[in-house]
Amino acid sequence: MASVKRLLGHWCPRMLVMMLDWVIPCNEVELKGQLLNLRGVGWDQLWSTGYPATFNTNLVLRFVFDVNDQDSVQVQLGFVNRDTGAAFANPLAAQVSPPPRPGDWQPGDSILASHLVLGLAGLPVPEPGRYGIQVTVGDQLLTTVPFWARLGMPPASAIQ
Numbered sequence: 001m002a003s004v005k006r007l008l009g010h011w012c013p014r015m016l017v018m019m020l021d022w023v024i025p026c027n028e029v030e031l032k033g034q035l036l037n038l039r040g041v042g043w044d045q046l047w048s049t050g051y052p053a054t055f056n057t058n059l060v061l062r063f064v065f066d067v068n069d070q071d072s073v074q075v076q077l078g079f080v081n082r083d084t085g086a087a088f089a090n091p092l093a094a095q096v097s098p099p100p101r102p103g104d105w106q107p108g109d110s111i112l113a114s115h116l117v118l119g120l121a122g123l124p125v126p127e128p129g130r131y132g133i134q135v136t137v138g139d140q141l142l143t144t145v146p147f148w149a150r151l152g153m154p155p156a157s158a159i160q
Contacts, residue, residue, distance in 0.1 A: 018063055019063065019065075020063055021113065023059060025042060025057060025060075025145055026039060027040025027041075027057055036060060045148045045150050046150065048150075051126060051127045052126045055123045056119075061116045063114050071098075074094070074138075075093065075096055075135065076135075077118065077133055077136075078091050079091070079133055081129060081130070082144075082146060088131065089123060098112060128148075128151045129149055130148055131149055133145040
């Protein structure tokens with residue numbers, strides 16, 4: 001019988017009780033031990049002076065696992081135009097595995113989480129518009145990361 005797990009505001013029947021905790025788009029990722037150093041975090045607009053254009057960026061995903069999860073899960077990214085639903089790039093697939101449970105782990109200890117860093121080198125965007133990166137496991141859509149492709153140069157930063 002499938003268990004039910006709340007995934008990002010949606011009830012989802014799943015054989016595993018793995019949960020997508022968060023997704024962060026960023027420009028650079030550096031892994032130091034168990035720490036992630038992210039730069040250019042949270043972009044929601046990609047700028048180019050001409051289209052079609054390619055972008056080099058990353059998505060960092062954090063999955064939280066139940067202590068009884070042992071199997072890897074295949075995660076897929078789909079790249080879609082949010083106005084038409086049409087794919088604009090080939091899908092990307094990767095495996096995420098639960099971390100090993102420490103021998104002295106006790107209920108109530110820190111959660112068991114794995115990070116998945118996906119480099120999107122050369123992401124082709126055909127024209128300015130509204131796009132999204134869909135994160136799925138099996139046939140279940142976990143979330144969509146929306147973004148705009150903009151023509152021109154980004155405005156000067158409002159951050160002082």
